Amino acid sequence: MGPTSPVRIGGLSLFCNQCGGKIADGSVFCNLCGAKQGVVVPAQAPQPGIPQGGASMGQPYNPSAPVQAAAPPPMPQNFKCNSCGGPMKPSAGLALVVCEYCGAVTTMGAGGAAEVFQKHFMLNNKMTNETAMESGGKWLNKGIFRRKVAERSELGAVTLKYVPYWVVPTSVVADFQGTKNAGAGAGAGMMMHGDGKQKAAGAALFALTMAAAAAGGQNRNVQVNQPQVVRVRDRIQLQRNIPVVAVRGYSQYQPEDGFTFELQNKSNFDKRQTGGVDVQSGDVSEAEAKAQAAALAHKFAEREAKKRVDNLESIQVYPTTYDGELLHAPVWFMEYAHKGKQMFILIDGGSGQVMNGERPAFALW
Incomplete structure (x- = not known):
């Protein structure tokens, strides 16, 4: 053994093989520089997605069935991180615990057994306080029935x-x-349930057909196209990575x-890249998240169906969920009050997009 070689016990060094700092026996991560010890850093995992070859449809999803909250297994009061060996003292009820030293996520298995969750990624925050408020303000003022809401x-x-x-990668088939x-009133479904340009296109078509019907009613010499109802039966197929x-x-x-x-902008989780921002642990298991993803898939399919018809009579949704991954995302939460009513805006710090929020439906003065 050379003079600069680190002392090794059981195949792992007592000193970091990257920075030379002293680490605990059995550590997998150096708690000083974060380098892995005695293992090869895995390649970047592929994006979650739908496996090739569709699964056969089972029973249709029942939206009235409650989502059962899976009770987390009993959590020991304290244990060591399986990644870096640092002490962990989780709060009661947590199913996902983030190590405050190396950032590794420990999940609780059957009987309270702890194991490091490997598919753990993050997005970098690209926004400042000022840019987050600017993005939220633009969202507040968006819409023809809202003026200067932010101001x-x-x-x-x-x-x-x-x-x-x-x-959670999710495949959805809906009948x-x-x-x-087809005549007066066409475009109502797209106007009510479309997104962005779809709403505008639906509103334009609806206004045009109604105006034509009104003009025809005032001029008896003009042939009036009477409203026609067309029956629609169709199938929707969607693939989503549902958060x-x-x-x-x-x-x-x-x-x-x-x-x-x-x-596409994700990277392996590295607590040093968070810039000291608070990193939350979690208490929702992956199995429970899959059940919630199925419920959201039913909602997305129903909204898509309402874009294609003006009156939705029935729908059966067949969602299939697959194993996903854990993502720590930088999220800006903004509170504001408009005319005495408390509201909020949620912004993704990685893209600047609004994830959720509340705003007045009508505010012209």
Whole structure:
């Protein structure tokens, strides 16, 4: 053994093989520089997604069935991190515990057994306090029935946290039937349930057909196209990486309207990259997250069906969920008051997109 070689016991060094700092016997991570000891750093994991080859459809999803909250297994009062060997003293009820030394996530298995969760990633925060408020203000003022909402609101607390989310790959097949107006009133479904340009296109079509019907009623010499109802029976197929917040009670942190994280920008979790921002542990198991993803998939499929018809009569949804990954995302939570009513805005610090929020439906003065 050379003079600069670290002392080794059982295949692992007592000194870090990267920075030379002293570490505890059996450590896998150096708590000084974060380097792994005696193991090869795994390659970047692929994006979560839908496996090739669709699964056969089972029973349709029942939206009225309650999502059963899985009770977390008993958690020991204290134990050592399986990654770096640092002491861990989790709070009661946590299913996901983030090590405050190396940032590794420990999950609780059957009987309280602890193991390091390997598919753990993060997104970097790209926003400042000022850019977050600017993004939230633009969202508040968006819409033809909202004017200067941000300027007439009182800003409250603005906080940044790294919040854990289960990203659950989900495949959805939905069969639906309904009716669609072909004459006057066409475009109502798209106007009510579309997104962005779809709403505008639906509103334009609806206004055009109604105006034509009104003009025809005032001029008897003009042939009037009577409203026609067309029956629609169709199938929807969707594939989504559905994020489910992994902290119980964080309902306001749950993304809405089909929001998805920009997973192409993810990296392996490294606590040093958080910049000292609070990193939250979680208490929602992956099995429970899959059940919540199935419920959200039913909601997405129903919204998509309502874009295609003006009156949705029935829908059967067949969701299939797959094993996902854990993602710590930088999330800005902004509180504000508009005309005395307390509201909030949730912004993804990685992309600047609004994930969820509340704003007045009508505010012209």
